[in-house]
Amino acid sequence: MKKILINNTKNPRRLFSSKRASIDVHTHMYLPKYMEVLKSRVDVPYVRTINDENRLVILPGEDKETTTAIGRPIGKEYYDVNSKLAYMDKHGIDISCISLANPWLDFIEGDAAENIAQELNDELQGMCEESNGRLLGFATLPVKNHDACLRELERLKTLKHIKGVILGTPGAGHGLDHIGMRDILAKIEDMNYMIFLHPHYGVGVEHYHDTGHALFLALGFPFETTVCVSRMIVTGALDHVPNLKLLVAHAGAAMPSLIGRLDSCVAHDYAIASNLQHSPSDYLKRMYFDAIAYSGTNLKGLIDHVGSDRIMFGTDNPFFPPPDLAGDEDVSSAIWPSTEKVYHTINDIDDNVLVQKILRENAKQIFDL
Ligand code: 5CU
Numbered sequence: 001m002k003k004i005l006i007n008n009t010k011n012p013r014r015l016f017s018s019k020r021a022s023i024d025v026h027t028h029m030y031l032p033k034y035m036e037v038l039k040s041r042v043d044v045p046y047v048r049t050i051n052d053e054n055r056l057v058i059l060p061g062e063d064k065e066t067t068t069a070i071g072r073p074i075g076k077e078y079y080d081v082n083s084k085l086a087y088m089d090k091h092g093i094d095i096s097c098i099s100l101a102n103p104w105l106d107f108i109e110g111d112a113a114e115n116i117a118q119e120l121n122d123e124l125q126g127m128c129e130e131s132n133g134r135l136l137g138f139a140t141l142p143v144k145n146h147d148a149c150l151r152e153l154e155r156l157k158t159l160k161h162i163k164g165v166i167l168g169t170p171g172a173g174h175g176l177d178h179i180g181m182r183d184i185l186a187k188i189e190d191m192n193y194m195i196f197l198h199p200h201y202g203v204g205v206e207h208y209h210d211t212g213h214a215l216f217l218a219l220g221f222p223f224e225t226t227v228c229v230s231r232m233i234v235t236g237a238l239d240h241v242p243n244l245k246l247l248v249a250h251a252g253a254a255m256p257s258l259i260g261r262l263d264s265c266v267a268h269d270y271a272i273a274s275n276l277q278h279s280p281s282d283y284l285k286r287m288y289f290d291a292i293a294y295s296g297t298n299l300k301g302l303i304d305h306v307g308s309d310r311i312m313f314g315t316d317n318p319f320f321p322p323p324d325l326a327g328d329e330d331v332s333s334a335i336w337p338s339t340e341k342v343y344h345t346i347n348d349i350d351d352n353v354l355v356q357k358i359l360r361e362n363a364k365q366i367f368d369l
Helices: 032-039 081-090 110-129 146-156 179-190 214-234 255-267 280-284 296-306 337-347 352-366
Strands: 022-029 046-050 053-057 093-100 135-140 162-168 194-198 245-248 288-290
Touching (some): 022 081, 022 352, 032 046, 032 110, 081 093, 081 135, 093 110, 093 162, 093 352, 110 135, 110 146, 146 162, 146 179, 214 245, 214 255, 214 280, 255 280, 280 296, 296 337
Parallel strands (some): 093 135, 135 162, 162 194, 194 245, 245 288
Antiparallel strands (some): 046 053
16 A cells, blocks of 8 residues: 655654634545546546646636636645644644545546546555554545446445545536435445435526636535535435435535425425435434534524534635645635634534534544544
């Protein structure tokens, strides 16, 4: 297995104050192997260099829309493990569960998908092994190759730092609720792995022109997650995998706001309701959530709906970097306002026991750390 070369003299295991020894369950990297793939491509998704700066162009249609075509700057905070550890130290994060950033292997088919998945997951495992207990991982599946997904899941059992898999909302292309995903979800359930469910494609994208990345990420992303979770509930897909562990990105997206309405609409549609074993809000209570709400009111709403045992600290790092973090600059000294915002919304809860659960204790229990 390839060595990642973590600088452990620079990154000793930290002793954080009890207020900040967080476990971050929503934090990404473009692993070095994946960067090679993105840099080799001319169609979206790709990384290209403009005026000596690497730019990330990954979102559907991003290259065609005037306000996004230039992409986003991508520096070593996205792919360098020592930068991740420095960021963690700076922000009181004890352990991070790293997932590959979007769009994973959604665009690669056949044997190539299987081979790259193995290389990426080995790379992630190697990084975690070298990290002195600081890093865990959500693996990546070759979603466009069904049989390879099952084989890779089986192989992941040998990678001890892997705690689950990250999946986009389409799964193999037709949605996670599609029958073609059923045995993959069943295997994940059987392995007691977590699925980290994450958006990439956006819903309602026809409305977001001339708005840069702002509306795509603020609305398109959470709407996409909301549709996916709602379909998994309403189609009965979750009844086939009652013990499946689903970690819903971005504090449950719009689910907490809409769950009452979803309950009501399902209850008034007899054909749908009679097919389901529970009401939508009961399915929601079985899911897991990060705390990336950026609003104390919304986080409290999520707690009202699902309780406080299933919500875990997350940062979305390295997305939403400080505006002045230019490309390859040393991230070790930068404070990330987006991360501080997550801390503020959690501290807003004003109940220390509950705050500690969200920052650390829930993740310890849920991931058996
Ligand atoms: O908000 C986020 O989670 C993200 C992400 O994961 N990927 C991305 O391209 N932008 C925002």
